[in-house]
Amino acid sequence: MLYLKIKDLYKRKFKVAQIAKELKISRPTVYKYLEMTFDEAKAYTELPIGKKKKLDSYKDWILAWLEEYPHLSAAQIHDWLLERYPNLAVGGSTVRSYVKDIREFYQIERKVTVRQYEAIPEQPMGKQLQVDWGETKQKTTESKEIKLYFIAFVLAHSRQKYMEWQTRPFTTRDAIRCHENAFQFYGGCPEEIVYDQDHLITVSENAGQLLLTAEFQSYVNERKFKVHLCRRADPESKGMIENVVKYIKGNFADSRVFSDIEDWNQRGLQWLMRTGNYQVHQTTKKRPAEVFLVEKQHLKPVSSLLSFESTNNQSITRSVSKDNTIRYKSNRYSVPLGTYQTNADNHVLIEVTGEEPPTLVIRKEAESEIIAEHVISLEKGKLIQNRNHIRDRSKGVEEFKRRLISFFENKTQASGYFDEISQRYPRYRRDQFAIIHQVIKQYPTVIETVLTKCMREKLFSANDFRDMAKHINRLPHEPVKEAKSFYTYPAKYSHIKTSTRSINAYTSILGGLS
Template sequence: MDTYKHIKDLHIKERQSIRKIAKISGLSRQTIRKILYGSVEETTRYKRKTPAPSPLKDQYAPILREWLLENQNAPAKQRYTASRLYERLTEEHGFTGGESTVRRWVREIKQELNLERIEAFIPLEHDPVGNAQCDWTPATIRINGEDVNGEVFLLRFSHSRAFYVRFYPHQRQEAFLDAHEHSFAFFGGVPPRILYDNLKTAVKRVLVGRQRDEQDVFIKFRAHHGFDSDFCNPAKGNEKGGVEGLARYVKWHLFTPVPDFPSIDALNAWLEERCRLLNSRPRGKEKVSFMERFETERDALLALSSHTFDCCARKEVKVNRFCLVQFDRNQYSVPVEYTGRVVTVKGYVHEIRIYHQQTLIATHTRCYTHGQQRFEIQHYLKLLERKPRAVSQAKPVRQAKLPEPFANYHAAVRRMEPEQGDRDFVHILLLLRRYPIHRIADALTEAMRQSTLSPHDVERLADELEKTSSMIPAPKISTAPPTEKRSTPQVAPTQLNRYAQLAQGTVSA
């Protein structure tokens, strides 16, 4: 570079001729002309016109080329990397060079074979017509200090970029539909068209082009709200890039650090408030928020339905001999009188409802730990009345986690007479049909204190406690200023003989 500058100075500043510069510098006149009239890159960098000999590459390049061509027919996630090709060369062909050398060869061969195609994209500008994009993204939260893995539902409008997010334990169909209901309520309307990828909760089968064989429940849900669906091409998530970018944004701004809440409902209430805050934040050079842009497309939304769609998974099952029904690899109890009958189980996100001929017969909190049994003690009271000896080992009684007075009473009556003690305890459990559990616990505590262990005495105490708690409260004392006392007018007593005389007409009124 110093020689380049020196020659330029001689020619421009000192006005020396090319012949004179060549004599001073010792370079040929052809080289001087190239420096004076050529580009800097051409004159300061050496370029090899023919590739340098590489006998080692000539030996292994045909093998790499064959493997890379075979690689095109392999599944997308099971194709060779340069690191794996290096391992095969060392293990199968005794290659002793470095991994960086193989990486360079692989890069050059891919360029020769045009295997490394970089896809280009067209920038898009969406009209304010209310269309939206939908997706899921995994996330981890903490419920009462314990890590819970789940899925975050994302819905974003294409034009305004206003968004809504909600956390669920899974992305099954009941959660998928429930999330839509909450997002529609959040924005006060329904997007006329929503873009999805080919998720199983919406698509049974991918057909030719953009056509899809959709799930029956999803078709009913769309018909209920009146919106249309559109789907990306397989493995083309970039077609809904707005919501894909939202997934990264949400993890940075809502799930970092990991949120810790007492329940999922509390988390979702907080997420909803955060969505309102972030949607209202001014952005860009124009300082326009997502919600301000959303107002330009609000009129394009469809009106909310007056009826809420039943967002659940349905299953017809038969009640087994233990008064249990199977749903989602867990078992839930029903009243004993429905043993052997076919019932309808509706699985909601956080609740299980069991119906018999459209009559609700049982409700349980949904369990997501597989292989569990969920009992309701009142479902088994009739059975315990017939089989009182089973009460000590009955799983419904143990899972009910009754207050301590129940166990104390049962132990006391069994000490007196074991068989009769079980019957007496079952009689106490039957009181759950009439009184709340805390009222019976108070009655048992009082009965133990008075040493009156008869079930009838406990029932009497529970009834007294219930009447005491339901007494009419004392009337409120008036805060109005006192008024002056006035004398009460004296009224003469009624004379009944006067009515008789009037009736006979002997006296006038």
């Protein structure tokens, strides 16, 4: 059959490359058959394929299986061979190569069952939100590698996206917290949310009677949205969020360097505004951010604090960042310095008052005293700070300068020197003073000389001060001894004083001008 097909296509003026492509065989095979007569081709097919191969003894079995089940993979055939011949020692690559040759030689094309998809009508506004999780590996600023985890959301109608990252795997509490943040980001809640069968939210599908985890079930009861679970091993049923996860990995995360999780999340929100929700969507041909302005009006409004969380002492919390801020509705709000503690529980509770203007109230624990209050900003990406939460940096630097001046005897000169450094390096005053402080501790005996020389040479830099101290410290420090006269005079002549001539007398003798 292969011989006849090649001859037929050749008579129809197909080129060798076209015949090879059409029949899915190599060009040398085409050339070989074109040079044969029918009887030669018949005799050739009755011979073993090419040179003697390890699987030739099993050729009849393999050929029979492929003719009856054309869709079989080489891996399945390998397994069937081992099932029939347990002592057969052959590698997977050998089986793949042999099966490929059999298919080509006998023109047995692998029939792949293709799932047929139908276009799904656009979801109504505010109807559906799809959610999924992902993870990536990122290079850090220290040239190390870190694993990051994220949760992604997308509104089915507008394609408006939201994401949140963390450095550890998600828990159910994390998932609930991120849902709340997403609802605040979107300004409301949809009618239903589509999930994969993830262990964070579900126990079992149970033939349509969904069994959710207790904590997530309480959350669903409170927020009153429908849960739609995709069938197992069926990612196509939520292809929209699958594409978003790939988009986040391939566009935002790809080759981006990680410094810390707060910065990473902030850059993620900026990417959403700049690219993820701004670029024209290839299916809708619209910008998600523009369509979302209309869809937002169809979302169900959500309260700022869940009642079930208050009664069960499981309040939706906010994590305090290292810079002593929390995030709320895409803005950062300050808390008092020292709220963030290393290796401690850095969570606070928030509450939004119904007053005008709305106020964000922050507490360390339920019913405890308020640690911070802020008027809620309607903008995004802003830092809202209370003056009481800001360190008085100038006071600390000035105190440092006064301590340094106290080490010098000539305090007026030292004060002028440090004032000049402050004017030249206003942003790096503390760094400059720290270097000088180290010099004072290392070379305490020469700092007066160093200060004088630096003032005289106008060297107003901590590095110059340090270099001058090193140089002077290397010089010998023995006191200069008074030279003794080579001549001694009797004591009786000690009362005689020599006269001293003026310089004009010597100038006149030498013939110079007076």
